Amino acid sequence: MGGIGKTTLARVVYTQMSPHFEGKSFLANIREVSNKCGLVSLQKQLLSQILPDECFNFFNVHEGNAIISNRLSNKKVLVVLDDVDNLQHLKCLVGKHDWFSLGGRIIVTTRDEHLLRSYRIDDVYKPTTLNPTDALRLFNLKAFDSDTMPKYDFIELSKDVVHYADGLPLALEVLGSFLCDRDIIQWRSAIERLKQDSSKEILDTLRISFDGLEEREKNIFLDIACFFNGEKKDLVMKVLDGCEFFPDIGIDVLIKKSLIKVSDDNQYLRMHALLQEMGRKIVEERCVDKPGKRCKLWKERDVHHVLTKNTINHSTKITYKIFFLLIYDVNPKLSLISLHIDPLVTLSSFKIIFIC
Incomplete structure (x- = not known):
């Protein structure tokens, strides 16, 4: 799920751990950079960050693979691959375990858990939304430059915004920054507007995961957003199966991409409120x-x-x-x-x- 803080966590870990390695590289926004500049550009960036005194000239990923595995196999490195959405990103940037020396660490952030599982990543950490207390602290930091309780007049309004964000860090940061230094009348107006239209920045970030789905998975996502959020899983599966959407695999894809969740007792399908809003807007905009x-x-x-x-x-x-x-x-x-x-x-x- 977009906006949950994967990149932020990776940056914190990278900053804290990097002094303990011989070389380091943080490749940000890989999905976007790869689409615009290609994988060769990312391979050169990786090498240049770890070996800053050298110049690398090659023109295809196969040459890049050979150079990375040859030059870095004896180095203990820390590499962060941020926003990976394709197996080729992993194959061309970190390849196999023997590309790097023992003791090295590769950290990957992605919206697709299945991608990590299929590449046999050693460990997977799944960030969760913030609890109400931490969510309020983050919002206050952005809205009031303090993590303490805001002025009395703003307490209930702050709680309304935090409830709306439903623990999503991106939403808390965007809305907190937007409301910063505004008066209480403007706050009330903004909160009323949120009930009709959410922040474009938030919804655009969430939509990236939707746009990467196959057509059948898109239909399943939209059906859940419009009708079946919180409904029994068995009922939803039967309805979707009747539509020939192949829900056994489709639902699993959405779960692996953190677009929906199954309740702890495996009985109900649930979707974050902002994802639901995003899905419904997609339908209305058509x-x-x-x-x-x-x-x-x-x-x-x-x-x-x-x-x-x-x-x-x-x-x-x-x-x-x-x-x-x-x-x-x-x-x-x-x-x-x-x-x-x-x-x-x-x-x-x-x-x-x-x-x-």
């Missing part, structure tokens, strides 16, 4: 003003609009799978009878009707 053309509906007003105005596009059932939630007990006005709608005509456009 057709902002015409809910009938969206692939999923979950808001009462959108469902009501589609049924009363009959705005569903009949081609939708070919292009999208629309899940439709009818809550008869909670809100009878949404029942098909009270809306005077021909259910056979209207519901023929929906792939699945999920009734609770």
Whole structure:
């Protein structure tokens, strides 16, 4: 999961441990740098940081592999690979154990646990979100330049923001910095706005993991975000299996990428509130003003609009799978009878009707 503090932790460890090694290298933002500049650029950066007095000229990763394994095999080094998202990053930058001398340490940060497991990484540490006390301290550091309790007028507002961030360090830092040096009226306004639209910086960071998914995993993620967050795992698996999304592997992919979690008793699927918000925004952005053309509906007003105005596009059932939630007990006005709608005509456009 993005924004949970993987890079920050790696930097702290790197700073504390680096004096004990003959050479050191911190390769930041590998995913982004690799896409823009290529792996050869990263190989040269690795060598230059560990052997700063030398110049390296090579033009393909195979040459780079040979030079790294030859020049660093007798050095006790500390290497941090930050934001790895491809096995090739590991193969071309740290290769095998015999590329480096005994006593060396390789630290890898990634959003994909499976990538580490498949490369036979020795140990895996999974950061967790902050508990409420630590979350409040981090937020106060950014908002008030102090980890102590804020002024009385801001105490409850601070707790509201911390509750919204749900322990995610990135959200706490971004929101704390944004609210720093603003008055209480501006705080209240900003918090009300958060209920409608979250910070773009936060959601953009979270979306990186979503964009890296295959299409079926994207559909599973969006279905959970829109309908099934906190629902029983068995129920969700049956529904997704009926959509031919192959949930046995798809759910595992999302878990390994920390996009969803399974409860301790293995009964329920859970998603962080900000990930859920990000997923729902992705659906809404596809057709902002015409809910009938969206692939999923979950808001009462959108469902009501589609049924009363009959705005569903009949081609939708070919292009999208629309899940439709009818809550008869909670809100009878949404029942098909009270809306005077021909259910056979209207519901023929929906792939699945999920009734609770």
